[in-house]
Amino acid sequence: MVNPSTSDGRASGIRGRLGELCYSSGLLHSLQRARAWWHKDLRILAYHRIMDFPDPETYDFDLELISTSPERFYEQMHLLKRRFRPTRLTDVAEAIAAGETLPPDTVVVTFDDGYDDNYRIAYPILRDLGIPATFFVSTAHIDTGRPFLYDWLVHMILTTGTPSFVLPELNIDLPMPAARAERRELAGRVLLAMKDIGALEQSAMIARLERDWRMPCDDAPAPPECKPMNWDQLREMHAAGYEVGSHGVHHRMFAKLPHDDMVREIRESKATLDRELGDPAILMSYPVGGDRAFNGEVIDATREAGFELGCSYICGTNPDPATNRYALYRLPVERNMGPGWFAAMLTLPRLMSYPTVHHETGKDPVAACSP
Ligand SMILES: [Zn+2]
Structure with missing residues (x-):
């Protein structure tokens, strides 16, 4: 689980304080420019939900899914725009296929699951700032509107x-x-x-x-607090140039499914995305995404189904993404990251990325962060 956080996103640990210090001193920008000389690693940010932090006493759903508030998300995207090179994941796939090296400070923005705040809150901010992003959705939830x-x-x-x-x-x-x-x-x-x-x-x-407990999730439309996006919203974002990828059909851990069910889940999610969006889906994010959620068989099935890249939920950056294109590391954004910590995580990922057990991975941190 994530560390205790403050509701306004102030730094709560040594990483947070160090990040804020480097940020406010103006040191980070120089470090970033220097680092870009020798590290050209692909950094992929992983978000779930963007929403105002609710009162835990009255909010009846999972707080750990809230990556950041709308205000902080705007600040984070604004920083990306000013200091980094926000890039589409499809362009990363093309660069890998062409054997090209990515330019320094390439950063990709991704979202997992498919909550409707991605459309209502994140999308307008991304669109206004001209930042590309990929939305990984579990297709059955988009089909039915049922909660995750x-x-x-x-x-x-x-x-x-x-x-x-x-x-x-x-x-x-x-x-x-x-x-x-x-x-x-x-x-x-x-x-x-x-x-x-x-x-x-x-x-x-x-x-x-x-x-x-007589609490069926499919009796009525999902409560507004845990509503998935719908296909019309995804089609609108897709038409505006935003990428939509697979996060499975039912958000099941692929590596924990019988083999045939696993293959069906991967292929069905792609067939649904292809049909609903009218474009071949080539991007995958393994549901849950830790090292127990995918394995070699899952990667083979993902490749054979026609996907070109696969994102994990393991913390790290990708110095040579051609070598781990079906197990890309990401940098989870957590709600207690202030602006300094966020900037420092992008500049010094090995030192400043969140070394936690995320709610989805359910395992000790994997030592996957690269410098
Ligand atoms: Zn997920």
């Missing part, structure tokens, strides 16, 4: 009236805590632990809780 299952699980745990919490799959059997903060912590632990079991077992477990 992990977020729904957090919602159920936060709001259920059930007195006990029994999950034999995860050896959990305890009284349901009354305090909301304790329930959030419990939900975080469940999300982490369930990434160890099969993807179909995860879905079955959540479906059973929906039945037992």
